[in-house]
Amino acid sequence: MALRDRRLADVLCSGTFKPLLPAVAALALLAAVPAPSQAATLTVGTSAEPSALDPHYHNLGPNTRARKHVFESLVSMDAKMRLQPELAESWRAVDETTWEFKLRKGVKFHDGSDFTAQDFVYTVCRIPNVANSPSSFTVYTKGIAAIETPDPHTILVKTGKPYPLLPMELSTFGIISAKAAGGTAVTFDKAGCKADSWPTTQAFNDGSLMIGTGPFKHKSYTKGDRQVLERNPGYWGPQPAWDTVVFRPITSDGPRVAALLAGDVDLIESPPVQDIERLKSAPNVALAQAQSNRVIYLALGVQDTPPTITGTDGKNPLKDPRVRKALSLAVDRDAIVKRIMLGVAEPANQYLPAGFYGNNPEVTVATDANKAKQLLAEAGYPKGFQLTLGTPNDRYINDDKVAQAVAQMFTRIGVQTQVDATTANVFFSKRNKQEYSVFLAGWGADSGEMSSPLKALIATPIKEKGYGTTNYTSYSDPELDGMLDTALATVDDAKREKLLQAAVKRAMDADIIIPLHYEVTVWAMKKGLSYEPRADQYTLAQKVTPAK
Amino acid sequence: MLVFILRRLAQSAVVVVAMSVLVFAGIFAIGNPIDVLISPEADEIERAAAIARLGLDRPMHEQFMRFVDGALGGDLGTSFVHGVPALGLVLQRFPATLELALCAMLVAVVLGIPLGLWAGLKPDSMAGRVIMTGSILGFSLPTFWVGMMLIMAFAVTLGWLPAGGRGETASLFGVQWSVLTADGLAHLILPAVNLALFKLSLVIRLARAGTREVALQDYVKFARAKGLAPARIVGVHILKNIMIPVVTVLGLELGSVIAFSVVTESVFAWPGMGKLLIDSILQLDRPVVIAYLLVTVLLFVVINLIVDLVYSLLDPRIRLGGGRA
Numbered sequence: 001m002a003l004r005d006r007r008l009a010d011v012l013c014s015g016t017f018k019p020l021l022p023a024v025a026a027l028a029l030l031a032a033v034p035a036p037s038q039a040a041t042l043t044v045g046t047s048a049e050p051s052a053l054d055p056h057y058h059n060l061g062p063n064t065r066a067r068k069h070v071f072e073s074l075v076s077m078d079a080k081m082r083l084q085p086e087l088a089e090s091w092r093a094v095d096e097t098t099w100e101f102k103l104r105k106g107v108k109f110h111d112g113s114d115f116t117a118q119d120f121v122y123t124v125c126r127i128p129n130v131a132n133s134p135s136s137f138t139v140y141t142k143g144i145a146a147i148e149t150p151d152p153h154t155i156l157v158k159t160g161k162p163y164p165l166l167p168m169e170l171s172t173f174g175i176i177s178a179k180a181a182g183g184t185a186v187t188f189d190k191a192g193c194k195a196d197s198w199p200t201t202q203a204f205n206d207g208s209l210m211i212g213t214g215p216f217k218h219k220s221y222t223k224g225d226r227q228v229l230e231r232n233p234g235y236w237g238p239q240p241a242w243d244t245v246v247f248r249p250i251t252s253d254g255p256r257v258a259a260l261l262a263g264d265v266d267l268i269e270s271p272p273v274q275d276i277e278r279l280k281s282a283p284n285v286a287l288a289q290a291q292s293n294r295v296i297y298l299a300l301g302v303q304d305t306p307p308t309i310t311g312t313d314g315k316n317p318l319k320d321p322r323v324r325k326a327l328s329l330a331v332d333r334d335a336i337v338k339r340i341m342l343g344v345a346e347p348a349n350q351y352l353p354a355g356f357y358g359n360n361p362e363v364t365v366a367t368d369a370n371k372a373k374q375l376l377a378e379a380g381y382p383k384g385f386q387l388t389l390g391t392p393n394d395r396y397i398n399d400d401k402v403a404q405a406v407a408q409m410f411t412r413i414g415v416q417t418q419v420d421a422t423t424a425n426v427f428f429s430k431r432n433k434q435e436y437s438v439f440l441a442g443w444g445a446d447s448g449e450m451s452s453p454l455k456a457l458i459a460t461p462i463k464e465k466g467y468g469t470t471n472y473t474s475y476s477d478p479e480l481d482g483m484l485d486t487a488l489a490t491v492d493d494a495k496r497e498k499l500l501q502a503a504v505k506r507a508m509d510a511d512i513i514i515p516l517h518y519e520v521t522v523w524a525m526k527k528g529l530s531y532e533p534r535a536d537q538y539t540l541a542q543k544v545t546p547a548k
Numbered sequence: 549m550l551v552f553i554l555r556r557l558a559q560s561a562v563v564v565v566a567m568s569v570l571v572f573a574g575i576f577a578i579g580n581p582i583d584v585l586i587s588p589e590a591d592e593i594e595r596a597a598a599i600a601r602l603g604l605d606r607p608m609h610e611q612f613m614r615f616v617d618g619a620l621g622g623d624l625g626t627s628f629v630h631g632v633p634a635l636g637l638v639l640q641r642f643p644a645t646l647e648l649a650l651c652a653m654l655v656a657v658v659l660g661i662p663l664g665l666w667a668g669l670k671p672d673s674m675a676g677r678v679i680m681t682g683s684i685l686g687f688s689l690p691t692f693w694v695g696m697m698l699i700m701a702f703a704v705t706l707g708w709l710p711a712g713g714r715g716e717t718a719s720l721f722g723v724q725w726s727v728l729t730a731d732g733l734a735h736l737i738l739p740a741v742n743l744a745l746f747k748l749s750l751v752i753r754l755a756r757a758g759t760r761e762v763a764l765q766d767y768v769k770f771a772r773a774k775g776l777a778p779a780r781i782v783g784v785h786i787l788k789n790i791m792i793p794v795v796t797v798l799g800l801e802l803g804s805v806i807a808f809s810v811v812t813e814s815v816f817a818w819p820g821m822g823k824l825l826i827d828s829i830l831q832l833d834r835p836v837v838i839a840y841l842l843v844t845v846l847l848f849v850v851i852n853l854i855v856d857l858v859y860s861l862l863d864p865r866i867r868l869g870g871g872r873a
Contacts (some may be wrong), residue, residue: 224819429579
């Protein structure tokens with residue numbers, strides 16, 4: 001970016017800059033080619049900004065993205081969301097309720113102090129003690145019953161019951177320095193750790209506690225404008241290709257693409273679907289795309305009194321499995337992907353794509369409008385009924401357009417469907433009050449395994465187990481809950497996968513949550529850069545490389 | 549004069565109270581912030597805990613009283629999303645918006661008044677017609693479209709200027725300003741021009757209408773008959789007399805430019821208050837929305853006060869009496 005300053009100096013200081021322009025433009029082109037000998041800077045245009053730099057403040061995508069550059073976790077996930085070692089070199093289940101983690105030796109924090117087991121203990125202790133946290137990481141630490149540290153590089157985590165998801169859950173939060181936060185004496189207590197005071201979110205935002213073990217050090221942060229990171233020369237892993245990384249939030253789609261085309265930024269997140277063809281044909285832009293862990297689905301409510309169905313004398317037709325099957329058969333997923341998502345999505349036949357843990361290759365979905373009409377007639381609705389489909393219009397890619405298409409497909413089999421599309425904050429409030437008989441939404445499985453959508457979307461809401469947190473359909477299948485119970489208590493990975501596959505089969509047969517498509521995440525960058533697209537949708541500067 | 553100012557402040561206080569009630573009830577009606585904020589993976593226990601942390605478990609009137617309580621002590625609450633004081637969050641973004649608005653107004657005044665004068669003095673000339681046609685375009689083209697076109701032309705195709713963001717800043721009085729660095733200035737040009745376009749057209753039209761009216765007045769004819777230099781006639785006798793409507797409108801417009809430059813700030817990724825407001829409304833971040841609107845009301849009050857004071861400077865016949873406000 002130093003070059004741009006020179007370009008500007010030309011423009012601003014010389015009264016006769018016009019004849020210089022071709023030369024300046026040529027210089028600008030040269031600047032686009034990364035030169036390895038110079039100080040390398042990567043500028044990223046992001047689609048959303050973290051709400052704080054505090055790694056434990058808000059369990060939210062952009063915050064985790066920012067966190068992963070500075071703070072690391074015991075276990076991490078690769079681009080396909082498979083677990084891999086990070087600060088822990090290895091881990092194993094000692095018995096049903098004990099996990100042992102062997103820590104990497106010689107890892108240093110950005111302030112030069114050593115990383116030890118105490119930093120993990122302190123982090124787990126601090127997570128429930130973040131003031132004003134709108135969404136806490138306690139969901140991922142509540143399984144921990146006790147922590148033992150026999151030596152500074154070994155951690156034994158005890159869980160109250162068999163807890164196969166523990167390593168995955170430990171991959172979700174970053175570890176802060178106990179020494180920097182003054183917590184070297186804090187010990188773990190399930191009922192609540194004791195400390196004189198806990199670090200404030202402000203202390204992270206102003207940079208004073210931004211001391212992690214990650215590949216980048218925090219340099220500066222201006223909310224709404226930019227976050228600047230610089231390379232950590234003492235990093236234990238492979239050195240990133242960039243001396244400086246700048247993250248700039250450009251939340252509007254058009255301007256983000258323009259910033260890439262203008263050369264202001266080197267890489268952008270999620271260019272809008274309708275611009276992708278154009279970017280493909282641009283000479284100096286490269287694209288990377290990957291199937292994400294997010295499925296877009298329709299949820300069919302089985303409330304006794306349907307909130308948005310009329311023409312059935314107050315009965316809820318969706319209680320009849322034949323009607324639900326008919327609606328599933330009415331949806332032409334290929335058409336949605338091709339015409340509305342312009343190919344930037346994959347038709348979905350269950351809640352996670354093939355290759356993810358728990359995907360059942362035997363589960364399929366079909367499209368058959370005639371069969372659907374026949375099923376409706378058998379169920380006693382030969383003339384169909386009237387339905388209102390709820391959808392957000394600014395949350396998922398083309399969400400309201402997809403809902404419009406679904407409404408037409410439903411109407412074709414006789415279920416006259418209207419779409420109620422509202423902005424996300426209104427939609428989610430209404431949906432959570434079960435004000436829609438059918439709604440469109442999305443689910444991203446943070447854990448990358450099938451238990452996540454099953455547990456949240458379709459299991460019976462049971463507070464103590466954390467089941468059914470996003471089940472707004474009033475559906476309850478005790479047998480499915482039982483299958484989940486067993487799966488979530490099975491530490492053996494191969495056995496658990498079989499159990500989850502059986503559970504997803506049962507859930508799909510119920511036709512309560514009807515999958516439409518998997519979102520595809522796209523990154524656009526300057527030609528000459530390469531990025532391995534990630535299923536978890538994070539943009540990680542340490543994984544962006546100048547092509548060889 | 550003092551009475552006048554005091555009366556103004558009292559009126560403003562009523563506005564502030566009425567508005568905070570309206571905004572509070574309005575946002576309350578839209579939905580529950582926790583539905584937007586919380587991670588979908590969170591369970592019921594965590595959800596209840598977060599609701600309690602943010603104080604959303606209390607009934608609305610109780611939440612409002614807590615807000616009033618804090619507000620009287622100068623604390624407008626803590627942002628639900630960012631976890632920092634809402635007022636600080638708004639004020640932190642204020643300089644960026646202020647400098648953008650002032651630059652836009654500067655462009656509008658520096659270009660608009662001479663162009664309007666010209667068009668008013670020579671309404672039938674080619675230049676006069678071109679100016680007036682141009683001002684119609686400035687009025688009617690949507691800001692976001694013009695913004696995108698400016699980016700496409702000057703950033704993407706020509707590569708002269710950056711496409712967005714604030715660029716480098718330098719510190720003055722402990723606040724970061726873009727105008728002080730070459731890089732920052734370059735980042736400022738496109739958004740300022742985009743924001744200025746509408747105001748520019750407005751100023752041109754006002755100045756032209758005023759000029760045409762004033763130019764026919766007796767005192768201008770008399771000045772001309774006396775043999776005063778044309779420059780003095782235009783510069784003193786005409787210019788001063790067309791300024792009252794221009795100052796009124798500019799005052800009002802400055803307020804609206806500062807408060808509602810949302811579109812320009814979004815298109816150019818300018819880290820100002822407008823973008824903060826939109827994001828906060830979408831995330832139902834009630835404290836920030838209220839803090840923002842309170843700041844805006846205060847801003848309008850102060851600007852209007854200044855406008856009234858400027859009147860009396862421009863036209864000594866105007867008195868700021870306590871009898872009427």
